[in-house]
Amino acid sequence: MGSSETPILISIETDKFWAQVRSIVREELQSLIAYNKLPQKSPKDQDRNDIQYKPLYDMKEMRQLFSNVSRTTIYEWVKCGKLKLKKMKGKIYFLWSDIEVLLKQL
Numbered sequence: 001m002g003s004s005e006t007p008i009l010i011s012i013e014t015d016k017f018w019a020q021v022r023s024i025v026r027e028e029l030q031s032l033i034a035y036n037k038l039p040q041k042s043p044k045d046q047d048r049n050d051i052q053y054k055p056l057y058d059m060k061e062m063r064q065l066f067s068n069v070s071r072t073t074i075y076e077w078v079k080c081g082k083l084k085l086k087k088m089k090g091k092i093y094f095l096w097s098d099i100e101v102l103l104k105q106l
Helices: 014-034 043-047 059-065 071-080 096-105
Strands: 056-058 086-088 091-095
Touching (some): 056 059, 059 071
Antiparallel strands (some): 056 091, 086 091
């Protein structure tokens, strides 16, 4: 603010102020979603803020997701049918939908 500018004080009730702030934030979020600039999250991500939603997870990400469980444990989950793996170009991936089912079981 330059020295020639005078601050303007407006009297507004606290409830009206916060209602207007919420309205502005809501409009901005809707415009970001409309232009697909806001990352979409699954409902499970809202419970676990440390997880970033992606359709596929590799082995390293799976181990991080489950607090550094061993590869052996993940392969045991596959062997028992708790988790399904997908192979693409020689690499192993896991679908988010399968991970969600496993998270609900744990």
